[in-house]
Amino acid sequence: MNSALLIAAALVAAGPADVWPGFNGVGCDTAEIRSLPLHWSPTSGIAWRSSQAGLGASSPVIWKGAIYTSGVDESGRWQMTALRLTDGQCLWAKHCAGKSTKNQLGKWAAASTPVVDTDGVYVLGGQHEIVALKHDGEVRWRRGLTRCEGTSGATASLAQDEANVFALFNHQAGSSLVAMNKRSGAATWTAARDTSASATSPIVACIDGIPQVIVSSAGMVESYDAATGRRLWWIGNLAGNIAPVPFVSANTVLIGATSPLSPNELFQALQSNLALQVESRDGKWGLQVAWGSNGRLSGLASPIAHAGYGYWTDRHARLSCFAMRDGEEVFSEELDEPCEIAPLAVGGRIYLFGKYGTTTVIEPGPKFVVLTKNMIEVRSETDERQVVQQAVAAVDNNLVIRSEREIVCIRQLKRE
Known part of the structure; x- marks a missing residue:
């Protein structure tokens, strides 16, 4: 059972096995996915494939038979699209005024x-507003972003609990974490943060009974009370934590850090991939580094914990597995391709999504046992090698x- 997702599932009303409510599936109970x-x-x-959602790098989300995903058309106009899960038919599409943000290659991208x-x-x-829509596509409310919010820093994925949507805005000129009421879009609270230029996203978790929003970004990991925005706990002196989001398993927070921009910070980044023990005693939070990743770095993907083991993937297609009890590295193996999607643990298997189309499925546990390797392809419009698997x-x-x-x-074949 993926305990981090199980904890978060209590924060959002969801179905047992037909819901994937946010980035990395936070808010669903993967133990209920039978197969x-x-x-x-x-x-x-392959049941179906569709290009109707436009260009993008954001993850789809799923609610009871409908897939929702953001994208942009060829002119750069942002759109939100709903597809039917059974056959990929477009149920509706909505556009936002203006254009989406551009990615680092100068192309329009929904991130x-x-x-x-x-x-x-x-x-x-896009870069202009946060929109709430009903399941049929009708707009419930729109919240225009301020100038400091609505720039290239407005690319982090959203998080949620039952009452609020949480948005992280990272900027060199100043950053903020904003909670917005789900019914109205009004700001519930805003937490000003230190200057931070990163591509990370917030997550919502519950530790010792306290719902909290956790952010790992540019040298710090910080936790905020989900109801009030008060900072609960934090750890600094990190490096390279500009992309992987934390993973919470009971009282353990796994923190991933990738290669830093400055070579001078490499040693610090190697020490920033770690398991953090977090506890609340008599209203005070205590932190302790339980163990480190033995010099292993993360890539863009988050580490995960499953069935007593933690899994890290890096930019060089290496998968490393650690015992959660003490951080002992039990194996480190080369994969066919680097993974930019967090490993998915479900149904007694771990899925590793290679960026160029190969998915390796392994057994969980202390031995590297490959069950199968699978491949999908996409149409290429250039001679460059295409990133096939960007989100799942x-x-x-x-x-x-x-x-x-x-x-x-x-879709699962009958023989499986």
Whole structure:
């Protein structure tokens, strides 16, 4: 059972196995997903594929038979699209005024993953506003972003609890974490943060019974009370934590850090991949570094914990596994491709999504046992090697994978 997702599931009303409500699936109980596809190929196991959602790098979210995803059309106009899970049919599409933010290559890209709940879907619309829509596409409210919010820093994925949507705005000129009321879009609270230029996103978790928003960004990991915005605990003197989001398993927070921009910070970044023990005693929070990752770095993907083991993937296609009890490295193996998506643990398997289309499925535990390798392909419009797997969502019997231009649904074959 993925304990971090199980803890977060109590914060958002959700179905047992037909909901993937946010980035990395936070808010769903993957233990309720009975099965996922084990075998597929470019000619087998693919239920449908659709390019109707436009270009983008954000993750799809799923709510009871509908897939919601943000994207941009060829002119750079932002859109929110709903697709039917069964066959990929477009249910509706909404556009936002203006254009989306550009990625580091100068191309239009939808980077922020929305969140979805019983009332609808909440999404960062381009660089201009946050929009709440009903499940049928009707707009409930729009919240225009301020100048300091609505720039290239407005690319982090959204997070949520039952009452609020949380948006992180990272800027060199000053950063903030904003809680917005789900019913109205009004600000519940705003936490000013230190200057931070990073691509990380907030997550919502519950530690010792306290719902909190956790941010790992540019040298610090900080936790804020979800109801009030008061900072609960923090740890600094980190480096390289500019992309992977934390992973919470009971009282343990796994922190990932990638290669830093400055070579002088490399040693510090190696020490910043760690397991942090967090406890609340008599209203005071205590922190302790339980163990480090033995000099292993993360890539863009978050580390995860599952069934007593922690898993790290790095930029060089290496998977490392650690015993959660003491941090002992039990194996470190080379994969076929680097992974930019967090590993997915479900149904007694761990799925590792290679960026160029290969998904390696392994057994959980202290030995590296490969169950299968699967491949999907996308149409290439250039001679450059394409990033095929940019984001993933999962519900019972279905994997939904996003490439830059397509949404691909892989469905379990009957023999599995």
